[in-house]
Amino acid sequence: MKKVYLETFGCQMNVSDSERVATSLAAKGFEVTPNENSADIVLINTCSVREKAEHKLYTRVGQFRNYREVKPVIGVMGCVAQLEGETLFDKISGIDFVIGTKAVGRVADAIQKVYDGESGVTDLGERELDYDWSVADAQRHSPYVAFVPIIEGCNKFCTYCIVPFSRGREVSLSASEIIRNVLELRRQGVKEIHLIGQNVNSYRPKSDSGLETFHGATPFSRLLRAVAATGIERIKFNTSFPRDFHPDIIDAINEHENLCNWVHLPVQSGSDRVLKMMKRGHTIESYFKKIDKLKESSRDIALTTDIIVGFPGETEKDFEDTKKAVEYCGYDSAYIFKYSPRPGTPAFEMDDEVTLGEKKLRFIELEGVQKRSQNQRLQRYLGKRVQVLA
Numbered sequence: 001m002k003k004v005y006l007e008t009f010g011c012q013m014n015v016s017d018s019e020r021v022a023t024s025l026a027a028k029g030f031e032v033t034p035n036e037n038s039a040d041i042v043l044i045n046t047c048s049v050r051e052k053a054e055h056k057l058y059t060r061v062g063q064f065r066n067y068r069e070v071k072p073v074i075g076v077m078g079c080v081a082q083l084e085g086e087t088l089f090d091k092i093s094g095i096d097f098v099i100g101t102k103a104v105g106r107v108a109d110a111i112q113k114v115y116d117g118e119s120g121v122t123d124l125g126e127r128e129l130d131y132d133w134s135v136a137d138a139q140r141h142s143p144y145v146a147f148v149p150i151i152e153g154c155n156k157f158c159t160y161c162i163v164p165f166s167r168g169r170e171v172s173l174s175a176s177e178i179i180r181n182v183l184e185l186r187r188q189g190v191k192e193i194h195l196i197g198q199n200v201n202s203y204r205p206k207s208d209s210g211l212e213t214f215h216g217a218t219p220f221s222r223l224l225r226a227v228a229a230t231g232i233e234r235i236k237f238n239t240s241f242p243r244d245f246h247p248d249i250i251d252a253i254n255e256h257e258n259l260c261n262w263v264h265l266p267v268q269s270g271s272d273r274v275l276k277m278m279k280r281g282h283t284i285e286s287y288f289k290k291i292d293k294l295k296e297s298s299r300d301i302a303l304t305t306d307i308i309v310g311f312p313g314e315t316e317k318d319f320e321d322t323k324k325a326v327e328y329c330g331y332d333s334a335y336i337f338k339y340s341p342r343p344g345t346p347a348f349e350m351d352d353e354v355t356l357g358e359k360k361l362r363f364i365e366l367e368g369v370q371k372r373s374q375n376q377r378l379q380r381y382l383g384k385r386v387q388v389l390a
């Protein structure tokens with residue numbers, strides 16, 4: 001029996017893909033091993049959102065290729081695989097096959113081709129029509145927590161982001177299938193599910209099946225109520241797109257105790273000028289209004305965000321606006337990134353006058369602002385008893 005070792009970088013969607021790949025490989029007679037040294041086949045699920053994540057792939061392939069007596073079969077899947085395709089064989093030696101983001105159901109076929117002696121095996125094709133999105137039977141990263149994809153891809157085309165190119169356009173999964181999955185996960189003893197997707201609140205399934213009896217201003221808020229009605233203990237969702245964030249989502253959280261009181265709403269910048277250059281589709285004023293609504297919630301909703309510092313053309317004034325936005329919103333936590341140019345995106349072509357030194361300084365400064373604000377905000381938990389999943 002051939003042993004496969006899977007290594008995953010990037011977002012929850014990648015983790016979820018890896019879980020399904022592991023399950024399908026196990027069903028096809030492979031042994032999925034956590035031990036990279038004993039694996040016959042190494043499969044690296046890649047992320048291209050930041051340059052650093054992409055470089056990890058080069059490092060890891062080099063290690064698998066050089067540090068083992070017998071080189072394993074090496075496959076690359078995920079976003080870098082989708083974007084680079086066959087060119088990866090020229091860029092990194094030692095790779096045996098490349099599988100795009102929609103071809104993950106055919107990993108076993110690619111492995112077979114390599115063992116049959118085919119070289120440069122590449123599959124960037126579309127998903128099979130009967131692709132199994134079920135996570136209930138998947139080899140999950142935890143017996144208590146499960147990622148449930150509800151939407152894949154992105155239509156937003158923020159100018160700095162490669163995801164619409166690597167993951168394709170938005171496709172919403174059927175609500176009845178999602179609910180069936182959640183019910184099965186609950187039966188198996190899963191305590192917490194994460195409804196995942198690049199933009200969960202852009203959820204728009206082709207049919208209403210499964211949502212007919214649930215009210216809500218958008219398909220996503222109806223889905224939240226439908227999933228809450230399954231009675232599973234904890235439900236989280238991630239990531240939300242500010243423009244599509246309807247206040248009815250807050251109402252759903254207020255109505256259902258099992259919808260966790262946490263919203264991740266990436267602001268990216270506090271400057272309207274930068275937001276426009278990023279093509280985020282929201283102004284800082286419209287974003288603040290959503291934050292105000294979230295703060296009015298009776299559930300004390302925890303707020304988190306993503307911020308990019310040093311976007312091409314970001315001035316000191318723009319950066320000051322971002323610091324003010326962080327202070328205004330009072331996030332419980334923020335993921336701050338230095339802008340990382342991604343080839344193939346519109347922002348890559350923009351004049352980037354912000355030096356790396358400035359980006360680093362802005363990163364440190366903003367981190368300081370966030371830490372101070374966070375410390376203040378977290379005081380509200382002192383002396384409080386809350387439920388957590390450990």
Ligand code: SF4
Pocket residue numbers: 154155156157158161162163164198199241
């Ligand atoms: S919404 Fe923007 S940042 Fe998020 S995945 Fe889509 S293009 Fe990328």
